Amino acid sequence: MGCPDVSLWDDLSTVLGADILKLLQGELSPNRPDVGKLEKTLFYVCPTCGNILVSTGTASISCCGRKLKPLIPVSCSEEHKAVLREIDLEYYVTVNHDMRKDHYISFAALVYHDRIYLNRLYPEQNPEFRLPMVRKGGYLYIYCTQHGLQKCPIAQITREHERIAD
Structure with a gap:
């Protein structure tokens, strides 16, 4: 059995709409259908370019x-x-966190039932952003470039008006 010339792999991948690695492995197995549960959302960050990628399955x-x-x-x-x-x-969200070039919050995301709201943050920017108000449930994800991804239920996040009343 022959193998295509190495220079043809990229074109073959494009024509077949398949990943080159999967073609080399000889297996194109589809994933199971996405059942739409956003609480199973996965986040990825490229260590080279900082690109943020999200998958729901x-x-x-x-x-x-x-x-x-x-x-x-x-x-x-x-x-x-x-x-x-x-x-x-809306929620006006603040985080008391350094935003230096070597240590900052890269993104925050609200995952709520059927929606994901993603806010990109940058070094030397204030760590504050707005999110739509949600009724019940939902999680706030915060990604710090040094400490990784953190997850907090919205119900457990301190509300400014509650803090003042204490």
């Missing part, structure tokens, strides 16, 4: 020629705790 994700592994969220630490303020039917 099992996927083979790659960027800059490298296969990426999903980020494993941990519970929010004190250093990454957010504070919510309700302003104009």
Whole structure:
């Protein structure tokens, strides 16, 4: 059995709409259908370019020629705790966190039932953003470039008006 010339793999991959690695392995097995449960959302960050990728089910994700592994969220630490303020039917979210070029929050995402809201943040920018107000449920994910992905239920996040009343 012959193998196509190496220079043809890229074109073959494009024509077949398949990943070159999967073609080389000789197996193109489809994933199971996505059942639509956003609480199973997976986040990926490319270590080379910083690209943020999101999948709602099992996927083979790659960027800059490298296969990426999903980020494993941990519970929010004190250093990454957010504070919510309700302003104009939105949440105004602040995080008391450094935003240096070598250590900053890269993104925050609200995952709520059938929606994902992603906010990209940059070094030397204030760690604050707006999110739509949600009724019940949902999770806030915060990705720190040094400490990884953190996950906090919206119900457990400090509300500014509650903090003032205490």
